Amino acid sequence: MSDLRGIKGILFDKDGTLVDFQATWFAIGEMMALKAADGDQAQATALMKAAGYDFSAHCFKADSVFAAGTNADIVALWYPGATDSERSDLIRMFDQVSAEQGSAKAVPLPGSKDALASLHSAGFRLGVATNDSTGGAEKTLLSLGIAQLFDAAYGYDAVANPKPAPDAIHAFSDLTGLKPKEIAMVGDNRHDLEMAKAGGALAIAVLSGTGTRESLTPMADVVLDSIADLPAYLAREA
Incomplete structure (x- = not known):
């Protein structure tokens, strides 16, 4: 196990880490896919599969476009023939829908609050780093009643380069005055752990989202079932 005694700040992924990804996002994804398919259910199903939904297992695949990508990635996948102007309009529309619906339908993972x-009471500086939009992340934190616990939320549109680039770690470091080695990044996808490694932060994997123990362990310094286990783990390591 890794030594966490120097950790003073924690960045969390949102979906699959704070929020139940499957329970929150399938209906929203299907609605967006139906819009992209002009109401054609068969085409919408094909789009969902392409974005990473496994209909036989009833879940999103680990590290898929929908599980780990941005709305820009989804637009690029679903609208390959769109012009730059059309793509920009579509991304804005997807950001608005995901921010409003994602926050309204957000299901917190058990024990997360x-x-x-x-962790906040113990003095840790907390932030969110997500490939959702910043507005979507902030709305979700508000709807869950936990926004006051966080110093900042960084969406893909708050930094020059989204996950797996380390930009959000650098931004959180600048904001808090903490060194990257004093920050832990907690997430359920390889993108989260790759960002941690690229930014010099500790990589903590949780098995509460789309990632599996097999997919996450090679990149993780620590693997936990969920963030519900994090306070006790940090206290034990202190």
């Missing part, structure tokens, strides 16, 4: 409150 208590864990975050405990």
